[in-house]
Amino acid sequence: MEYSKLKRKDNMIIFFDLDGTLLDHxxxxxxxxxxxxxxxxxxxxxxxxxxxxxxxxxxxxxxxxxxxxxxxxxxxxxxxxxxxxxxxxxxxxxxxxxxxxxxxxxxxxxNWKCFDDVKPCLDSLKDYRLGIISNGDLTQQNLKLEKMKIKSYFEIIITAGEVGISKPNVEIFKIAASKANVELRYCYYVGDDLNTDILPCKKVNMKGIFIDRNGIAGKIVDFAVINSLENLKNYIEG
The missing domain is CATH 1.10.150 (DNA polymerase; domain 1)
Structure with missing residues (x-):
């Protein structure tokens, strides 16, 4: 049976990295x-x-x-x-x-600020469940989200400081999916680092999406690439 868009919205979640993906660290x-x-x-x-x-x-x-x-x-x-x-x-x-x-x-x-494409992206995804998976400290990452005025968009925030496991260890992705009560194959993860964000996703069948604002990925890749978060919704719904 086709995994419909309605079903996807109800039973999927989009996780984001924070530093370098949402925050212009x-x-x-x-x-x-x-x-x-x-x-x-x-x-x-x-x-x-x-x-x-x-x-x-x-x-x-x-x-x-x-x-x-x-x-x-x-x-x-x-x-x-x-x-x-x-x-x-x-x-x-x-x-x-x-x-x-x-x-x-x-x-x-x-000097904390989010990239210009962040808020338009999050606004466009208001009908989706959103979360954070970060290697940072929970208190500091919450503070960043609050200062950028985007914390309210996120239902789940998972940090290495909280769970004691950091990316690229795949267990942190499993913990996030479990907390969201969503199968890994219906979880998306958007990040700016191939080694800590995208490649671990592939190992657990999570859908990694590389945000490549600087055009470093090249043309031949075996993972999803977007050059702006404003393209994220179209990619997911495409």
Whole structure:
């Protein structure tokens, strides 16, 4: 029997990644780091671009350690700042590292914004069940959704910080589908990272959709690709 559109709306769910998919994380991070650099540049021999690259490299390193369960969310923040300041031969205490991170965090949060295609997309999907699957911390991800004024669109929010499992581990997708009470094959997942978002979906028969705003996917791919979230509804209903 054909899986009708009506049945799909009643018995399916569309999950989204958050950072890089809904939230313009890179722009927010860059502006936050820029302000942090301007305040602290007297300590570093780096120019602004070099400082930003070091920030990103160190952040990725310690966030991955957090995702592996070897640091708490708070600890990875502290370790990131400690390592950054060690590049300037400054040894920070835990207290001072956390204080510095909070200064950056304020700048980062003040620059949170969603991509321009997000709200039109969510408005077009008002008849569908929507959810979030994110590798972030639940409190912070909720705050992002609230600040962008889009939290009310989402019925289910699953984060690595809450369930103790992070993408690309397929178990986090299974948990999300179970919480939604929807079979994996009737779940969609929209994300901007092939390795952590799209490829794991294929392993569990969830329908992964790659949001490719920068045109990196190429022409020959074996997964769904859209270049704007405004195309999502047409893809799902096509």
């Amino acid at each position: 890179k722009s927010s991070e860059y502006l936050g780091v820029k302000e942090f650099y301007n305040y602290n540049k007297k300590y570093f021999k780096f120019n602004e671009n070099e400082f930003y690259k070091a920030w990103c490299d160190i952040s990725e390193k310690h966030f991955n350690i957090y995702l592996a369960g070897k640091l708490t969310f708070r600890e990875q923040r502290i370790e990131r700042i400690k390592e950054l300041f060690r590049l300037a031969k400054i040894k920070l205490s835990e207290h001072d590292a956390e204080k510095n991170f909070n200064e950056y965090l304020l700048n980062y949060e003040n």
